[in-house]
Amino acid sequence: MMGEKMTILTIKNIEKHSKDTVLFPPFSLKVEQHEITAIYSTLNARSTLLEMFTGETSTSGGEIRVNGVTFAENKTTYYSQLGICFFEEGLYERLTVRDYFKFYKDLYQIDQTFDQLFLMTQLGEKRSKRMKDLSYSEKKRVQYGRLLIQNPSLFIFEEPDLNVDVETKRVLVNIVNKLKQEGKSILILTGNMESAITMADFVYRLDESGLKLIETDKEKTVDEADKLDGAEAEIETQPIQFNKIPTKVNEKIVLFDPPEIDYIESNDGQSNIYIKGDAFPSTLTLNNLEERLHPYGFFRCHRSYIVNLQKVREVITWTRNSYTGYQ
Known part of the structure; x- marks a missing residue:
């Protein structure tokens, strides 16, 4: 048993407008101990x-608290x-990898053995190599190690596994689960x-x-409903109904509301659902999807395509039984 959880990160009503x-409009979020949360967004x-x-940037009337403290109240x-x-x-x-870790170990005055650090990052054989001689993936593992030395309550990773090799992805997953x-x-x-869904307990767009x-999940728990603190963030409180469309990402079933879907394409028997440029393999056939989505304004414009007519501004007849649509 992990015991009673404590809220580490509290985001309240932060927003950002550019001209x-x-x-993004005002939103609120809480992240507790023992939780991995991912936010999927644009750059x-x-x-x-x-x-x-x-x-560096104002929270525009909202606030961010880490362990109950804001940046403005006490920076240190x-x-x-x-x-x-x-x-x-x-x-x-x-610096060599060992000297780099030693620098931060002395800076944060952390009593942590190098053996444990090299084991976690799988950099033992690279300990005497200079940073400039490491591969991109090995440098990412050095970054993970620096954060382990710092040992804060809240760890934030920006695109932690983008462009890294398989070994580094494995190291990252092990580190995140250990934390x-x-x-x-x-x-x-x-x-x-895909990265967000694979690593996190809770994923937000x-x-x-x-x-x-x-x-x-097929049903929401009370804990999930409590995660979003404020009416600005959209979340349903009732169990998932039949209208949710299932997709599959790395053994996880991901459910989407029909209005979120832009279009569906079938290729070699596999239906892929497209949402804002991302493709998600569906667990349903194109015929099943056509039947389920028809009441929501979806149209089968070709034997391999279903489109959301709410997101189409023009339809042109291509052949007798197929059409071209423009968003």
Whole structure:
């Protein structure tokens, strides 16, 4: 038993507008101990969120609390509880891996053995190599190690597995799961839905319409309903109904509302559902999908395509039984 959970991260009513464009409207979120949460968003949204976490950008009337403290109240305490692994992060190129870890070990005055650190990052054979001689994936593992030395309450990873090799992805998953067991809170900011769903317990989409939970279970629990604190973030409180469309990502069933779907394409018997540029393999056939989605304004314009007519502004007859649509 993990015992009673404690809220580590509290986001309340933060928003971002750029001139006349809404990057994201006010939203609220809580992340507790032993939880891995992912926010799937655009690069602009991720960059803005990170600037808000570091205090570079105002939260526009809202607030971010880490262990109950905001950046404005006490910078030192706030930063001591927060660790961020940026996608692009400068390293001391002339240092060896061991010297780099020693520098941060002395800086944070952490009593941690190098053996344990090298084991977690799988960098034991590279300990005497200079940073400039490491591969991109090995440098990412050095970043993970630096965060382990810092040992904050809240770990934030920006695109942690983008462009890395299989070994580094495995190292990252092991580190994240170990941190979860130790009672840490992990927030992953990514533009890769598959990565988010694979690693996180809770996955949210953040865009101009707000924050929305991506559903991966047949029913919601009370804990999930409590995650979003505020009417601005969209989430249903009733159990998933028959109208949810199931897709599958790495052994996880992901459920979408019909209005979210742009179109569906069938290729070699596999139906793929497209949502804002991302493709998700469906567990249903195209005929099943046509039947279920017809009441929601979907139209089968070709034997291999079903489109959401709510997102089509023009339809042109292509042949007698097929059509071309424009969004």
